[in-house]
Amino acid sequence: MKKEVNDIRGLAEVLGLSITTVSRVLNGKSIRYRISATTQQRVVQAAKEYNYKPNKLARGLKLSKTDTLGLIIPDISNPFFADIAQSIEKEARSKGYSLILCDSREDHLVEKELIELLISHKVEGIIIAPMGTDYKHIIQTYDSGMPLVVVDRCFPEIGLPFITSDNYQGGIDAVNYLISMGHRKIACIQGIPKSRPTVERVRGYNEAFRNNGIPVDDSLIVGNDYSTENGYKQTRILFSMEDPPTAIFALSNLIGLGVIKAIDEMGLKIPDNISLISFDEQPYSAFLGTPMTTIDQKKSEMGQLAVDILLKYITNKEYRKKVVHMTLKTNLIVRDSVKKIN
Amino acid sequence: MKKEVNDIRGLAEVLGLSITTVSRVLNGKSIRYRISATTQQRVVQAAKEYNYKPNKLARGLKLSKTDTLGLIIPDISNPFFADIAQSIEKEARSKGYSLILCDSREDHLVEKELIELLISHKVEGIIIAPMGTDYKHIIQTYDSGMPLVVVDRCFPEIGLPFITSDNYQGGIDAVNYLISMGHRKIACIQGIPKSRPTVERVRGYNEAFRNNGIPVDDSLIVGNDYSTENGYKQTRILFSMEDPPTAIFALSNLIGLGVIKAIDEMGLKIPDNISLISFDEQPYSAFLGTPMTTIDQKKSEMGQLAVDILLKYITNKEYRKKVVHMTLKTNLIVRDSVKKIN
DNA sequence: TTGTAAGCGTTATCAC
DNA sequence: GTGATAACGCTTACAA
Numbered sequence: 001m002k003k004e005v006n007d008i009r010g011l012a013e014v015l016g017l018s019i020t021t022v023s024r025v026l027n028g029k030s031i032r033y034r035i036s037a038t039t040q041q042r043v044v045q046a047a048k049e050y051n052y053k054p055n056k057l058a059r060g061l062k063l064s065k066t067d068t069l070g071l072i073i074p075d076i077s078n079p080f081f082a083d084i085a086q087s088i089e090k091e092a093r094s095k096g097y098s099l100i101l102c103d104s105r106e107d108h109l110v111e112k113e114l115i116e117l118l119i120s121h122k123v124e125g126i127i128i129a130p131m132g133t134d135y136k137h138i139i140q141t142y143d144s145g146m147p148l149v150v151v152d153r154c155f156p157e158i159g160l161p162f163i164t165s166d167n168y169q170g171g172i173d174a175v176n177y178l179i180s181m182g183h184r185k186i187a188c189i190q191g192i193p194k195s196r197p198t199v200e201r202v203r204g205y206n207e208a209f210r211n212n213g214i215p216v217d218d219s220l221i222v223g224n225d226y227s228t229e230n231g232y233k234q235t236r237i238l239f240s241m242e243d244p245p246t247a248i249f250a251l252s253n254l255i256g257l258g259v260i261k262a263i264d265e266m267g268l269k270i271p272d273n274i275s276l277i278s279f280d281e282q283p284y285s286a287f288l289g290t291p292m293t294t295i296d297q298k299k300s301e302m303g304q305l306a307v308d309i310l311l312k313y314i315t316n317k318e319y320r321k322k323v324v325h326m327t328l329k330t331n332l333i334v335r336d337s338v339k340k341i342n
Numbered sequence: 343m344k345k346e347v348n349d350i351r352g353l354a355e356v357l358g359l360s361i362t363t364v365s366r367v368l369n370g371k372s373i374r375y376r377i378s379a380t381t382q383q384r385v386v387q388a389a390k391e392y393n394y395k396p397n398k399l400a401r402g403l404k405l406s407k408t409d410t411l412g413l414i415i416p417d418i419s420n421p422f423f424a425d426i427a428q429s430i431e432k433e434a435r436s437k438g439y440s441l442i443l444c445d446s447r448e449d450h451l452v453e454k455e456l457i458e459l460l461i462s463h464k465v466e467g468i469i470i471a472p473m474g475t476d477y478k479h480i481i482q483t484y485d486s487g488m489p490l491v492v493v494d495r496c497f498p499e500i501g502l503p504f505i506t507s508d509n510y511q512g513g514i515d516a517v518n519y520l521i522s523m524g525h526r527k528i529a530c531i532q533g534i535p536k537s538r539p540t541v542e543r544v545r546g547y548n549e550a551f552r553n554n555g556i557p558v559d560d561s562l563i564v565g566n567d568y569s570t571e572n573g574y575k576q577t578r579i580l581f582s583m584e585d586p587p588t589a590i591f592a593l594s595n596l597i598g599l600g601v602i603k604a605i606d607e608m609g610l611k612i613p614d615n616i617s618l619i620s621f622d623e624q625p626y627s628a629f630l631g632t633p634m635t636t637i638d639q640k641k642s643e644m645g646q647l648a649v650d651i652l653l654k655y656i657t658n659k660e661y662r663k664k665v666v667h668m669t670l671k672t673n674l675i676v677r678d679s680v681k682k683i684n
Numbered sequence: 685t686t687g688t689a690a691g692c693g694t695t696a697t698c699a700c
Numbered sequence: 701g702t703g704a705t706a707a708c709g710c711t712t713a714c715a716a
Contacts, residue, residue, distance in 0.1 A: 004486065008710065018687045023711060034685055051486075056462045057408065058709035061399045061692045068463075071443075076431065082424040089418065089445045098463060101413075101443035103431045120398045121410075121440060144346065228625065260629045283570065284626040287602045289633075349693065360703045365695060376701050400693030403708045 005050035015046050026054065060122060069097045069310065070118035072128040074106045074153075078226070080253060080280050080299065081129060084151065087303030088127060095311055097124070104131065106192075106225065112137045119146065125310045129153055132195030135160065147313035147320070149306045153195045156325065161313070163306050163326040165297045167197045170330035171204020171249075172211075174277050174295055177332060178247045179212050182342040183275060187245040189234045189255050191226035201251050201279065220245055223255065231258020239266060246275060246341060253280035256292065264289070271339035281333055291335035298328045347392035357388050368396065402464060411439045411652065412460035414470040416448045416495075420568070422595060422622050422641065423471060426493065429645030430469060437653055439466070446473065448534075448567065454479045461488065467652045471495055474537030477502065489655035489662070491648045495537045498667065503655070505648050505668040507639045509539045512672035513546020513591075514553075516619050516637055519674060520589045521554050524684040525617060529587040531576045531597050533568035543593050543621065562587055565597065573600020581608060588617060588683060595622035598634065606631070613681035623675055633677035640670045 005011050008026070012019045017039065024033050025043040046052075060066035069092050073081045089099050100121055104111040108131050115137055118126055125147035130138060132153030142148045142160055154162035178186050188205050191198040202221060209216045223234045231250055235258065238244055250256040256278030263270055270276050270290040278285075281296035305326060312319045347353050350368070354361045359381065366375050367385040388394075402408035411434050415423045431441050442463055446453040450473050457479055460468055467489035472480060474495030484490045484502055496504035520528050530547050533540040544563060551558045565576045573592055577600065580586055592598040598620030605612055612618050612632040620627075623638035647668060654661045 006709090019710085020688080020712080021686055024686090027711080036685070039685085053458060053462045055403075055464060055709050057399050057403045057464050058692090059711080061397075061403055061694090061708090062710050062712085064692080066399065068442075075428075076418075077421070077425050077428045079419070079421055079424065082421065083419050085443070086417075086419045086445055089443060090447075093444070098459060099443050100410075101427070101431060101441050102435070103428055105432075116395060117440060120395045122397060122399050254625075257625055257629060264629065282626075283596075283599055284624075284630065287599060287606065287630050288626065289629055289631055291631075350695095351693075361693095362695085362703055362705095363701085366702090369695080378701065381701085397693050400708085401695075403692090403710090404694045404696085406708080 005052050008052070008054070011043070011046055011050060011052050014050065015042060017043070064122075066122045066124055067097050068100060068121065068123045069307070070100045070102065070114075070121070070123040070126040070128075072102045072104055072111060072114050072118070072126065072130070074104050074129055074131060075226075076101070076103045078252075078254060079282055080297075083299040084129070084303045087300035088307055091304045091307035095307065097307075097311075106131055108134060115141050125149075125314050127151055127306050127310055132192055132197070147310055149310045149313070149324075151302060151306050153192075153197060154325075155196065159323050161309060161324045163302055163309065163324070163328070164197065165302070165330050166327045167200035167330070168204045168207070170279065170295045170297075170332075171201035172208045173204075173330065173332045174201075174249050174279075175205050175208035176211070177293070177334070178249065178275065178277060178338060179208060179214065181247075181275070181338050181340045183247040183338075184214060185217070185220065185243070185245040186247045186249055187220040187222065187234075187238050188249045189223040189231055189251060189259065190221060191223070191230075191251045191255065193224055197279075198251055201249075205249060223251075226252040226254055228254045228258040228261070231255035232262045233258070235259045235262035236266075239268075244274070247338065248274060248276050250276065250278040253278060253282050253285075253294075256280075256294075260288065270337050275338040275341075277338055281331075285333070286335065288337075290337045292337045293335045294333050296331040296333050298330075301328060347394050350394070350396070353385070353388055353392060353394050356392065357384060359385070406464075408464045408466055409439055410442060410463065410465045411649070412442045412444065412456075412463070412465040412468040412470075414444045414446055414453060414456050414460070414468065414472070416446050416471055416473060417568075418443070418445050420594075420596060421624055422639075425641040426471070426645045429642035430649055433646045433649035437649065439649075439653075448473055450476060457483050467491070467656050469493055469648050469652055474534055474539070489652055491652045491655070491666075493644060493648050495534075495539060496667075497538065501665050503651060503666045505644055505651065505666070505670070506538065507644070507672050508669045509542035509672070510546045510549070512621065512637045512639075513543035514550045515546075515672065515674045516543075516591055516621075517547045517550035518553070519635070519676070520591065520617065520619060520680060521550060521556065523589075523617070523680050523682045525589040525680075526556060527559070527562065527585070527587040528589045528591060529562040529564065529576075529580050530591045531565040531573055531593060531601065532563060533565070533572075533593045533597070535566055539621075540593055543591075547591060565593075568594040568596055570596045570600040570603070573597035574604045575600070577601045577604035578608075581610075586616070589680065590616060590618050592618065592620040595620060595624050595627075595636075598622075598636075602630065612679050617680040617683075619680055623673075627675070628677065630679075632679045634679045635677045636675045638673040638675050640672075644670060
């Protein structure tokens with residue numbers, strides 16, 4: 001390893017060649033321009049020797065191609081999103097793209113600013129798992145021509161491409177199972193109320209009751225975000241009722257953890273005193289105090305597909321007319337957290 | 343919102359001003375150049391109206407300032423690193439920096455390529471949680487002048503800035519506790535053998551035995567990476583021994599989960615048949631089948647400090663001469679996974 | 685088979 | 701108070 005060279009110009013100089021030729025070789029255009037094998041070898045060799053790294057900024061400026069995607073996630077410390085982020089990163093990089101990671105912390109204003117930031121960075125496309133209650137800023141970005149795919153918290157009512165789980169069916173499956181185990185008084189602790197996954201899961205909840213000819217008690221649908229705190233608080237409130245529910249349907253893994261915490265603190269047992277089923281399978285789900293029955297989502301498929309679709313939008317102008325809406329099957333994993341009653 | 347303008351030039355045109363003036367206003371240099379209040383207002387107003395977003399590529403090219411940091415993590419789906427990543431992202435953004443996220447998947451070659459990639463992207467600095475067995479590529483990058491901070495898997499033997507936990511003391515605390523509970527035959531399931539956290543924790547393990555005047559049985563120090571699979575496999579092997587250990591010290595949360603899985607499958611109970619203590623506290627630690635005794639690390643402090651130090655290196659040339667080595671206290675959290683014996 | 689020069693969108697230097 | 705212009709590092713017509 002000799003001296004370093006920071007320029008394509010520097011490289012050209014030490015080689016006694018023109019910038020053009022060097023650039024061509026480095027971009028694999030030697031054949032097209034019939035560059036001599038010797039020249040080619042010398043260039044490649046020197047690039048390695050002088051540790052030359054092309055400047056993506058300059059390249060991006062010239063080509064309007066930054067090899068960069070933006071990812072906006074509401075909470076990367078939530079393992080559900082960490083898993084999605086991992087598969088997105090993997091797929092993106094395998095296709096030659098880097099990822100700018102942004103954590104909106106479930107803050108709508110931050111989310112808006114992050115989009116602006118990514119635009120400033122000239123990312124070629126954006127994958128966003130939004131807060132899910134408002135979409136003005138998102139659709140505006142999309143309409144301005146920025147390739148964009150929404151993940152998880154989608155907005156089916158508008159023309160925004162998305163990929164998400166079949167939350168409706170997941171909700172039905174969960175509640176059907178609970179009902180089949182004899183439960184009638186089933187609480188549902190929601191995530192963010194107007195966010196689509198919550199809306200759909202609650203719709204499934206209602207549908208399952210209807211299918212079984214059982215009336216729904218709306219007062220059992222509680223909670224307001226996907227956090228552990230929410231799960232904890234709502235459980236405490238539910239158990240301060242005259243006649244608490246016999247089962248809880250937690251709409252996220254974090255909420256589920258909060259429920260367990262509350263149950264635990266009250267000296268109660270799952271499933272003896274209360275049954276629990278939670279959305280999102282996690283590595284620890286099987287090893288909790290009571291191995292938990294969960295609704296599993298295809299997280300890595302979701303991430304991978306999001307990238308694939310986004311890249312199609314980026315590279316194929318025709319494809320951009322299609323607004324892809326994709327829904328992935330969920331899967332009920334039965335363990336021990338639901339007791340058969342009656 | 344009227345038409346969009348993609349240029350500072352476009353903006354200047356609609357305003358009938360020069361590019362220079364517009365640039366100055368937008369960069370808060372109106373006072374220095376005594377730009378009239380009216381002009382100033384018009385510019386700001388128009389920028390908003392025409393939805394102008396400065397091009398960070400062009401700016402970066404000109405100023406050699408990209409407002410971007412690189413983060414390399416071995417596995418973002420590991421909640422330990424997800425937490426660190428979150429605090430890094432938060433701190434970086436609060437200081438005006440964006441983050442390019444790279445997941446090396448514990449692959450040394452990938453790690454090397456990722457560094458090159460980040461250099462190409464002209465990040466202003468790099469935070470890396472490396473595989474931890476080799477550092478040639480890292481020190482070379484650092485020596486070439488790239489501000490860089492190593493996190494978690496550090497290399498104290500060389501002049502690379504780092505911030506990590508006091509893994510040695512953490513190891514001592516864990517094993518001291520185990521010994522105080524009457525255990526003598528204590529297995530240690532390692533992470534990557536030559537990585538510093540593992541080395542230090544094992545050193546603590548040995549030290550605790552020595553302090554208590556108990557000989558160490560080296561055959562009980564097993565395992566080779568931080569994964570769940572490793573924890574699982576090693577536990578099965580340990581229990582195929584004549585006289586299995588009475589306690590296991592798992593050197594990561596993932597390993598701990600693998601141990602639990604194996605124990606579970608064998609129909610054994612924690613802590614009745616085997617005691618367990620694991621590095622890394624997680625939200626679920628308290629709610630596992632047996633609430634787990636853990637060694638907690640200050641993850642968010644680690645991330646935040648890493649960014650702060652890195653930014654000092656970036657902005658303060660003088661400071662760059664200092665090689666910061668920082669070690670964060672760990673904390674033993676006692677729960678129910680260790681049984682008192684004898 | 686190789687080279688010259690313009691231009692990507694900014695900011696800084698110098699001039700008025 | 702404001703404006704021309706060169707330059708950042710790269711790619712790509714257009715020349716030769």
